[in-house]
Amino acid sequence: MSTATVLRNSDLTSTLQEARENYIATHPKSRALHEAARKVMPGGNTRSVLYYGPFPIAMERGEDCRLWDVDGRHYLDLCGEYTAGLFGHSEPRIHAAVHAAMARGLNLAAVGAAEGELAGLVCERFPSIDLVRFTNSGTEGNLMALTVARAFTGRDTILAFRGGYHGGVLLFSLNGPAPVTVPFPFVMADYNDPEGAVAVIREHADRLAAVIVEPMLGSGGCIPARPDFLAALREATQEVGALLIFDEVMTSRMSGGGMQKRLGITPDLTTLGKYVAGGMSFGAFGGRADVMSLFDGKLPHAGTFNNNVLSMAAGRVAMGAIFTPDVAEELFQRGEAMRAALNATLARADTAMHFSGIGSMATVQFRPAPIERPFVHTEREEALRELFFLDMAAAGIYLARRGMVALSLPVAQSDLDRFVAAVGDFAQARSSLLPRAGEMP
Numbered sequence: 001m002s003t004a005t006v007l008r009n010s011d012l013t014s015t016l017q018e019a020r021e022n023y024i025a026t027h028p029k030s031r032a033l034h035e036a037a038r039k040v041m042p043g044g045n046t047r048s049v050l051y052y053g054p055f056p057i058a059m060e061r062g063e064d065c066r067l068w069d070v071d072g073r074h075y076l077d078l079c080g081e082y083t084a085g086l087f088g089h090s091e092p093r094i095h096a097a098v099h100a101a102m103a104r105g106l107n108l109a110a111v112g113a114a115e116g117e118l119a120g121l122v123c124e125r126f127p128s129i130d131l132v133r134f135t136n137s138g139t140e141g142n143l144m145a146l147t148v149a150r151a152f153t154g155r156d157t158i159l160a161f162r163g164g165y166h167g168g169v170l171l172f173s174l175n176g177p178a179p180v181t182v183p184f185p186f187v188m189a190d191y192n193d194p195e196g197a198v199a200v201i202r203e204h205a206d207r208l209a210a211v212i213v214e215p216m217l218g219s220g221g222c223i224p225a226r227p228d229f230l231a232a233l234r235e236a237t238q239e240v241g242a243l244l245i246f247d248e249v250m251t252s253r254m255s256g257g258g259m260q261k262r263l264g265i266t267p268d269l270t271t272l273g274k275y276v277a278g279g280m281s282f283g284a285f286g287g288r289a290d291v292m293s294l295f296d297g298k299l300p301h302a303g304t305f306n307n308n309v310l311s312m313a314a315g316r317v318a319m320g321a322i323f324t325p326d327v328a329e330e331l332f333q334r335g336e337a338m339r340a341a342l343n344a345t346l347a348r349a350d351t352a353m354h355f356s357g358i359g360s361m362a363t364v365q366f367r368p369a370p371i372e373r374p375f376v377h378t379e380r381e382e383a384l385r386e387l388f389f390l391d392m393a394a395a396g397i398y399l400a401r402r403g404m405v406a407l408s409l410p411v412a413q414s415d416l417d418r419f420v421a422a423v424g425d426f427a428q429a430r431s432s433l434l435p436r437a438g439e440m441p
Contacts, residue, residue, distance in 0.1 A: 256325025
């Protein structure tokens with residue numbers, strides 16, 4: 001290791017420590033809440049993505065695209081609840097729908113008009129969905145999609161991609177399924193490697209029930225799938241009689257009918273979640289009528305809250321009156337312009353730091369573009385990601401700890417301009433620590 005590298009690493013360590021100390025000093029109530037929570041919850045919380053060192057910020061309230069923490073600090077919310085917060089924190093039409101549903105009574109143990117209306121909206125919007133069923137989360141939606149694929153094909157094996165995430169019990173590291181992943185028979189391939197994926201599909205053709213893929217890796221770093229990759233999966237699954245599942249829990253926001261409609265590639269099944277119920281708990285899976293018809297008396301699908309009145313009422317308004325195809329397109333283009341402005345700013349700073357993504361989702365990266373598949377971050381990259389998060393929090397901008405941005409509808413152009421300026425300030429203030437253009441960290 002060169003003397004210059006040693007000095008840069010030393011400077012990064014000291015700079016990061018200073019940023020941590022400032023964070024600790026300015027968030028005493030968040031720290032106290034975390035220490036109290038650790039006495040009754042392992043890790044001090046009940047949702048792993050929300051934990052980060054030295055302790056997570058505890059939020060007290062939100063309005064539109066603004067958040068206030070328990071220490072009285074306020075933030076521009078660009079985390080967007082990891083894409084679930086599409087409508088912000090106080091959309092009046094969603095609030096009205098939820099309040100009206102509550103007034104009519106909770107937990108009715110019956111079907112209602114709203115669920116059929118929401119199902120109709122979903123089927124109308126997504127090219128692959130002839131029939132749909134609801135769940136409580138995207139995780140459940142993916143589990144049920146895999147289950148029906150196995151039942152329909154009479155096969156047991158699933159192809160997933162290294163670095164993919166399909167829910168809390170469908171998590172795949174670069175080495176394969178994580179310890180918490182359900183024990184289906186999985187085979188693995190590399191993301192954005194059409195030749196390798198097709199080879200695996202053909203190798204396991206007699207046992208392969210389904211291929212599940214995100215049209216853009218979400219937690220894997222906002223890495224878009226190449227169209228030729230998805231097209232190859234479509235052709236190969238049809239060739240061997242396996243089902244192709246698009247996990248559009250995150251990417252469904254990318255057009256009125258998701259990435260499948262934007263790309264013109266139609267899977268057999270699609271899973272949804274996150275924002276569709278206006279911020280209420282929600283998941284869904286749907287697809288070809290001949291596949292989904294197995295739930296018309298042949299396969300059971302239970303779930304006390306699948307059609308809960310709050311999610312159904314909010315979803316009907318969210319998808320019917322607010323997030324129309326035109327609004328989806330406008331949000332997509334606004335996100336594209338944001339990422340272009342961010343990357344232009346960083347290019348002028350002569351750094352390899354950039355933002356990957358598509359549409360209204362982006363993730364900060366500290367290595368040269370383009371990035372086509374997940375990778376193991378170096379220690380230096382991890383330190384830079386933490387420093388970026390801490391600096392943005394100090395500037396009043398709240399992101400996902402991993403550096404992901406998910407725009408919500410209330411975010412204005414002035415908010416995006418503020419973010420671009422803050423990123424420019426970071427690149428200038430931390431220039432000696434950042435990798436130069438074309439340089440690996």
